[in-house]
Amino acid sequence: MTSCIFCKIANGDLPSEKVYEDEHVFAFMDITPVTKGHLLVIPKNHYENVYDLPADEASHLFSVVPKLAQALKETFQQEGMKGLNVLQNNGAEAGQSVFHFHMHLIPRYDKQEDGFQPGWEPQIETLTHDKIAAFAERVRQLTETK
Numbered sequence: 488m489t490s491c492i493f494c495k496i497a498n499g500d501l502p503s504e505k506v507y508e509d510e511h512v513f514a515f516m517d518i519t520p521v522t523k524g525h526l527l528v529i530p531k532n533h534y535e536n537v538y539d540l541p542a543d544e545a546s547h548l549f550s551v552v553p554k555l556a557q558a559l560k561e562t563f564q565q566e567g568m569k570g571l572n573v574l575q576n577n578g579a580e581a582g583q584s585v586f587h588f589h590m591h592l593i594p595r596y597d598k599q600e601d602g603f604q605p606g607w608e609p610q611i612e613t614l615t616h617d618k619i620a621a622f623a624e625r626v627r628q629l630t631e632t633k
């Protein structure tokens with residue numbers, strides 16, 4: 488897609504701090520990092536989000552993640568890296584700002600220092616076990632037919 492910033496990065500029309508590239512996948516430093524070492528991993532082909540991503544592309548893309556995660560760990564553990572979040576947002580409401588599928592690899596440090604505080608509060612009052620079981624049944628049926 489010619490107007491997509493991540494397509495331009497993947498095909499070299501825009502500069503990036505590349506850390507990995509193969510035939511299908513491109514990984515580079517986020518230019519608006521939330522922590523030291525914040526990486527983005529993208530398919531070279533343009534897919535807007537996870538709903539559009541073919542299974543074989545998803546499979547290959549994620550197969551690269553452990554290698555990148557290990558490299559981040561080895562690079563940043565001496566600087567205090569204690570963990571790693573792998574995040575992926577779909578849709579503006581979910582925080583997606585570039586509409587080319589991308590996965591965030593976000594090294595985590597001490598909570599006071601790393602400037603990134605994802606979190607959630609379980610809705611155990613309203614989402615009861617009966618509701619969870621009903622959701623599971625609906626999703627299971629659709630998963631089995633795909």
Ligand SMILES: [Zn+2]
Nearest residue numbers: 491494533587
């Ligand atoms: Zn794109």
